[in-house]
Amino acid sequence: MTTRVAVPSKGRLRERVLELLTHAGYNLAAFRGSNASASIEGIEFIEMRPGDAAAWLSAGRLDAAFISTDTALENEIESWPAIELGFSRSDLVLACRDDAPYSEPADLDGKTIATHLPRWTARWCDELKVDVEIVAMGGSLEGICARGMADAIVDLRETGESLARNSLHAIHVAHHCEAAFVMADVANDDIAGLTLRIDAARQARRTQYLMLHIHPDKVADLSTVFPGLAAPTLLPLAGRDDLVAAHMVVKRENLWARLSELRDLGATGIVALPTDAIVQ
Numbered sequence: 001m002t003t004r005v006a007v008p009s010k011g012r013l014r015e016r017v018l019e020l021l022t023h024a025g026y027n028l029a030a031f032r033g034s035n036a037s038a039s040i041e042g043i044e045f046i047e048m049r050p051g052d053a054a055a056w057l058s059a060g061r062l063d064a065a066f067i068s069t070d071t072a073l074e075n076e077i078e079s080w081p082a083i084e085l086g087f088s089r090s091d092l093v094l095a096c097r098d099d100a101p102y103s104e105p106a107d108l109d110g111k112t113i114a115t116h117l118p119r120w121t122a123r124w125c126d127e128l129k130v131d132v133e134i135v136a137m138g139g140s141l142e143g144i145c146a147r148g149m150a151d152a153i154v155d156l157r158e159t160g161e162s163l164a165r166n167s168l169h170a171i172h173v174a175h176h177c178e179a180a181f182v183m184a185d186v187a188n189d190d191i192a193g194l195t196l197r198i199d200a201a202r203q204a205r206r207t208q209y210l211m212l213h214i215h216p217d218k219v220a221d222l223s224t225v226f227p228g229l230a231a232p233t234l235l236p237l238a239g240r241d242d243l244v245a246a247h248m249v250v251k252r253e254n255l256w257a258r259l260s261e262l263r264d265l266g267a268t269g270i271v272a273l274p275t276d277a278i279v280q
Helices: 013-024 050-057 069-072 118-128 142-146 160-165 189-204 216-225 253-264
Strands: 003-008 035-039 045-047 063-066 083-086 090-097 111-114 131-137 153-159 168-177 179-184 209-214 234-237 239-252 268-274
Touching: 003 013, 003 050, 003 189, 013 063, 013 179, 013 189, 045 050, 050 063, 050 069, 063 069, 069 090, 069 118, 069 168, 069 179, 083 189, 090 142, 111 118, 118 131, 142 153, 142 160, 142 168, 153 168, 160 168, 179 189, 209 216, 209 253, 216 239, 216 253, 239 253, 253 268
Parallel strands: 003 045, 003 063, 111 131, 111 153
Antiparallel strands: 035 045, 063 179, 083 179, 090 153, 090 168, 209 239, 209 268, 234 239
């Protein structure tokens, strides 16, 4: 039976997911952003909107999908096996007008909330024991609230600029969201292989392969420059007793800030290369 995996059909999430899959070695030339599908290395990748992908995943017709936390919440699959991908981050917030007398969810009891996530919002309000009327919407929520048609909205906030433009502000952060690879069955061999490659590519994007020459007595000091560093690989240099070649993988975010510390240790011949895959 063919393994089916959904990828986003449009938007910034699509771009980041395809970039990740390309880094993981998949040839995605067949995708054109028009609900296409392509069989790649035994997996049928199908382009669809994340909300639709989450629904079909929940219905058992997909084996995995690249979606976001909010769509997982709406379809009650947030507890399924998943890899958090570390991009497309946002907060799911409860927001109201700046002049509204609300400061916490309980203040909305008996009021109206507009949202793109009606089922999750209903469950969330039930858990909080807040009785609200929920209006499901497909378009922009901020304007509806700004005009007083809704007392509050439950929506994603990335920077808060859109809320501010409409004289709205968040009164509660309900959930932190990001892109995720959600799986129906981790025992599926195709999904296991895809997961391994995604995780290896994701880890590699955070690191660089560092090579340098250093005095043997200074090798131990490398762990003070890069805390948590495991033992670097040491190689002898032909005709040199005063230097060894040290090879190691370091976090990309730390490298540039620590170059001067490496030079203070007497390191020379410093070369940093991108890593294609990291498998723990």
